[in-house]
Amino acid sequence: MDSGDHGVDCSDTIGRIYHFLDGELTEERRQEIQRHLDECPPCVEAYDFEVELRQVVANRCRDRVPPTLIDRVRSALMEEERRRGSGLVPGAG
Ligand SMILES: [Zn+2]
Numbered sequence: 001m002d003s004g005d006h007g008v009d010c011s012d013t014i015g016r017i018y019h020f021l022d023g024e025l026t027e028e029r030r031q032e033i034q035r036h037l038d039e040c041p042p043c044v045e046a047y048d049f050e051v052e053l054r055q056v057v058a059n060r061c062r063d064r065v066p067p068t069l070i071d072r073v074r075s076a077l078m079e080e081e082r083r084r085g086s087g088l089v090p091g092a093g
Contacts, residue, residue, distance in 0.1 A: 007032040013043045014081050017050050042084060046077055 008016070013036045019025050020033050037044050053073055 008036050010036075010040060010043055010081065010085060013037065013040070014046055014078060017047055020047075021050060021054065042081065046081060049077060 013033055016025065016029070016033055020030060025033070037047055053070070057070065
């Protein structure tokens with residue numbers, strides 16, 4: 001039993017990683033994300049992946065980044081997160 005009343009959820013975090021990395025979030029939001037990352041390894045993985053992806057893309061083509069590539073990878077990442085989330089549902093009532 002866990003009621004996500006504090007900070008952000010996994011989906012929130014994943015959805016905001018981009019903004020987090022882009023520095024488009026407020027200090028408050030960033031701290032919330034950071035906190036969640038501190039206590040949620042799966043999200044850290046996603047975060048690390050995002051960071052790495054950016055670096056790879058930046059290295060490979062500094063001039064132009066095909067949005068389709070990033071979009072594809074991002075979608076795959078989200079899909080995996082969802083699967084993990086809904087796949088592990090303990091039937092504890
Ligand atoms: Zn999480």
